[in-house]
Amino acid sequence: MSEPLPRPFVSLVGAGPGDPGLLTLRAREVLSQADVVLVDALVSPALLAHCPQAEVLNVGKRGFLPSATQDDINALLVAKARENGGQRVVRLKGGDPFVFGRGGEEALACRAAGIAFEIVPGISSALSAAAYAGIPVTHRGLGRSFAVLTGTDRHGPAAYADLAGVDTLVFLMAARHLGQITSDLMAAGRDPHTPAACVQWASTPQQRSVRATLGTLAQRVQEAGLGAPAVTIVGEVAALQAELNWFDPAAMPLHGAQVAVTRTRVQADSTLASLLHGRGAQVSEIPLLRFLPGRAREVAGALGGFDGWVLLCSEQAVRALAQSLLAAGRDLRVLARARLAAVGSGTAQALRDLGLAPDFVPSRSGSRHLGAELPAQPGEVVLHIGSQQPDPVLDAALAARGIECLTLEAYRSEYNDLSAAQRMQLQEAQVVTLASATGARALAGVAGTDFTAAVIGPQTELAAREVGFTRLVLAEHPTLDSLGDAVVWAYRQSGGLSASSQV
Template structure:
């Protein structure tokens, strides 16, 4: 198999797992970050697309019994996109595992027929993950030593099921629509009507629901509970273990079912904050508010820093990476900063500096631009250069100028409002709480979607910016950390957001 790092065109058939984006494999995440085009299914968690903001996204549907592109059309589109512009890297992102009733084999054959290099990146199949998240092991010593996975979309008939009489556990994918017929055929094939059965909907996500019954009544139980696709049905004695092993109960979590919009001011990987909120049961959508573009003033940056021996102040991680990129684009590197003293507004910025090979000489005890300006060990008449965007950091500037310290801004990147998709706007409209983790985020949200939200904010500086932008329903984190912001979301919801 050709190494995809060495060639294009290239197609990766990637399994997205059962629903929780945290269950994506490391290889799958790597392929998404490298992708030029992503063709994704309806059952692939849309938050995974945050891993590939650089790619062209194409929704090809493929959700059971709903309108979608035909498989033949998907195959053709996948090949077409891989061959465009002299060759592109295409990710075909599929729920679960590509080769477990995912028609990944057909797509791999289409690539082979077109002479395209292709790989398969396995995903965690809902066939075992859904049962696991319901506390049902598909095998268990003394109870079940074998299992079979079947599709519920085909009418197998009782004769076909008779051949499975020696299999202890049966797992049906995409079976809700035909569950009554499947159960009847299993009973006709000799299965005891009293055999325990369970149906798990939206496994591994905050929306997960589990209903249990017997083979005789599971279809009626599912219908009465209003459980629909996507769902997995498990039949066998192992279902009895659900009551004792039901470890994942999102309805019992403090933010169960609460819709939270996490506003992002950076492109890239999925948000750690989203993971913390989801762990408490929230239904999280990530909203990209801003996009960053390189500065058009690279030579000015190099000129201002050449020979500079005063303080360089960094107030964001983006500023760190943008400065390094600017220097490299001009054929320079970090040696240009040899005489400067480095200050960071908080631990996150200091960490970003370390990751780029720079050590902060000063970090205030309390995070924030105002505290940096108030406590920076500089004297009156000295010059501080803030490395940032086209917008000055007002709190930093005011604190420094009040001490008689000269302030000047070096623009290493530009901030522009992002274009929100229809899906992002729908998610914002449905959000019961939004998060604001920066002053830029507060201003960005006000600009693109208004201020009529209940918002959890990460600290006093962000709160001031949010109030200045027009927000009125605010809950401020007691500690300026992601954990503190998660607590603030919970308090905002508890107050009747």
């Protein structure tokens, strides 16, 4: 990671065309350092998982409805950058900030106010929408030049007279005036039979496209019900869509599904979100817990010289163990004589990331299996590194074998205060995912149990039923791929209703 940004500082960041996976690495880094994020309406909500620490202000424009003016946004950028003695502000914009994104105006406003700024380019929808529809804007023999135009302020045949030599025309924000634009192009000399296409919600599971000719495009778009946000392509290259249309969300099993991925980790794990997005879902990541320091001195004192089993049942427990030792003026060397047991592969990898090899991992992930298979003898005392809440399943499995388990509070967990946007994402979701018993209990505490949920394993299912969930689909295997399959089944059973509005 590069050096932290100075304060006050403004980053004008392109978010790409819609798919959160198309965000650049630099943009993700800048978001992680932001104090304030001013976000456009067309930016995927999933990108806000990269800036949980930031104040988020929605300043987007949608559907020609009343909204903040550009002067308002410019003034807000400057005011937020100066607030609290200087803040890092991100202006998160769809596409690229310098391609009809008014990024230049915002940069000039920063310069006039003496605020340092940077430009973080994004993938422009002018090129990516065509690519996701299988249309190359240039192609040997068909198009060697292209122009990108706005559909909002160039009207009349004279506006296009100087474009006669340009092979491919790409229009942004043209949906409202498409009939006039196509008529003006034909009046300016474009052949009505020129291939043309319109792509709505490019790169997202909601993507739809219409292929026609210049003369028929406006009517075909109206019949199909396409509207903003859309990109229009006019030129011989548009005919290639018939052979190159590679991205078809309608063929994906989760096409149109709203899925909320609940998580209890400090950082988002995008693996499951990416898997579901690849199957056509619109995914929101919802953090259910926040973590606070535990009793560091007690943890360090109990571990000093301990030569028995130390049990870790989550990646958070591994991080909290290391942080507790450091907070108490100790380090991982106090574990030299201990034997380490990890509840599953993720926790085991978290130990390896610290340079610690686990001495034992059960055959199947889960507290019950850890307690049943741990190679300890009756009468032994083992230490469980966890939160302020003991693990009743682990304690019961060990007690049945005559093994005493003492829980050390390495961290405290509390329910997260969800934003209004996050609560709305939960309400709109047809399926939520539960990847742990802790997650099931946390979702019940934060938002209730009136959800259709896909759960990763029997222990999670049991915990979910104990707190009141009734509409559950159990993954066949405790893997993310299998959990993704369970989401598909849950979505089919939900009938497309939102997860929290079913009878």
